[in-house]
Amino acid sequence: MSKPNQPNTINPPSGNLERKPVRIDPRVPWLADTRRMLSPMSGVTDRPFRDICRPFGVDMGFCEFASASGLMFDSEATWRLVDTDGEEGRVGIQIFGADPEHMATAARLLNKKHMDVLDINFGCPAKKVVKKCGGSALLADLPLxxxxxxxVIDASEAPVTAKIRTGWDEASVNCNEVGLLLQEAGLPWVTIHGRTKAQKYRGEANWDHIADLVETLDIPVIGNGDVVDGESYRRMVQHTRCHGVMIGRGAIGHPWIFEQMRAVDENLPDPVIDFSEMCRVTIQHILGEVALRGPRTGCYVVRKHIAKCFKGYPGAAHLRRRLFNTEDADEMIAILSEAAAAGDPRVGLSAPDSDGEQK
Ligand SMILES: Cc1cc2nc3c(=O)[nH]c(=O)nc-3n(C[C@H](O)[C@H](O)[C@H](O)COP(=O)(O)O)c2cc1C
Structure with a gap:
């Protein structure tokens, strides 16, 4: 059943930053106040990590992308990626694929899942996705x-959104054309990562292209790319007037970024991030991952967050080394508890932190 483009209400600019007034689809009235989103990130934004980010001010989190074929062929691992049962707060599921039938089947199967929107991935640059014409390859095949x-719109009971890139490469930037297609189809919003497929994750995200898309569309645009703290959040919104911002790598090992963004939205001072709290949140993350994946894999998954956590604290490298030296969740938790109690990553370090140590 195709979803008619229902009448929309105009959302006036709100908050501290000036944003472009946009049409809010009545199916998603909460979007009017939704400013801070957690990107879908494969291998990162699983359930424990989404749960950790939420108290810091994420308005909406996304699951890691899931292959439509994997869902259709009932792969247990793929279904685990879309575990949202009982999840608090707003959550989106994202699917990718190149076969409209598979995508529709996946959307129908997902109708039984708890979610606020079903997002389509039109931006993944990974070889294994693009060679089958999924993800960002679709930016070069608009009929498909x-x-x-x-x-997907016809099959899904949840509103359908999409995440795109600026285009296939710099010579074929077509995000405005794609955005208009998506708006015309009745999508409530579009998220854009300001890089081309060819750029992958290199170079800088082009915020001018995001600003162009914001001006081109009447529906909200969620900007994405290179926002790493409150200040860059402010700059992206000022530069593009986008409705909201999606955070990817900036949240890895740093869920506090959402608190920094909220402070910008509410005109509050930049929050001070307490070291002991960082330890406590990391412990919570370990416990969540261990419950989901077992002790060994659970510890490995948290390592990529630890590698980016505790930045700027003298002795951070020492603490990370201690944590990376063990595969035992209980030992990691003991190390973090000790550091939290001392309020200092240098605990257990015999000599003062050497000058050359990486923070
Ligand atoms: C490890 C990793 C996994 C990612 N997985 C996905 C994904 O599953 N779906 C998606 O749309 N984008 C994915 N992305 C892209 C991010 O969502 C985001 O668009 C990109 O990293 C740019 O934003 P950032 O500068 O805030 O990181 C991934 C990025 C990274 C680094």
Whole structure:
């Protein structure tokens, strides 16, 4: 059943930063106040990590992308990626694929899941996705992109959104054209990562292209790319007037970024992030991952967050080394508890921190 483009209300600019007034789709009235989103990130934004980010001010989190074929062929591992049962707060599921039938089947199967929106991935640059014409490859095949979009809209009971890149490469930037197609199809918003497929994650995200898309569309645009703290959040919104911002790598090992963004939105001073709290949140993360994946894999998954955590604290490298030297969750928790109690990462270090140590 195709979803008609229902009448929309105009959302006036709100908050401390000036944003472009946009049409809010009545199916998602909460979008009016939704400013801070956690990106879908494969291998990162699992349930324990989404739960950790939420208290810091995330308005909406996304699951890691899930292959439509994996869902259709009932892969247990793929279904685990979309575990949202009983999840508090707003959550989106994202699917990718190049076959409209598979995508529609996946959307129908997902109708039984708890979610606020079903997002389509039109931005993944990974070889294994692009070679099958999924993800960002669809930015170079708009007829297929449209087929997929309509198949998913027809099959999904949840509103359908999409995440795009600026285009295939710098010579074929087409995000405005794609955005208009998506708006015309009735999507309540579009998220754009300001890089081309060819850039992958290199170079800088082009915020001018995001600003162009914001001006082109009447629906909200969620900007994405290179926001790493409150200050860069402010700069992206000022530069693009986007409705909201999605955070990817900036949240790895740093869920406090959402608190920094909230402070910008509420015109409050930049929050001070307490070291002992960092330890406590990391412990909570370890416990969540261990419950989900077992002790060994659970510890490994948290390592990529620890590698980016505690930045700027003298002795951070020492603490990370201690944590990386063990595969035992209880030992990691004991190390973090000790550091939290001391309020200092240098605990257990015999000599003062050497000058050359990486923070
Ligand atoms: C490890 C990793 C996994 C990612 N997985 C996904 C994904 O599953 N779906 C998606 O749309 N984008 C994915 N992305 C892209 C991010 O969502 C985001 O668009 C990109 O990292 C740019 O934003 P950032 O500068 O805030 O990181 C991934 C990025 C990284 C680094």
């Amino acid at each position: 992109l449209e087929k997929i979009m309509h198949a």
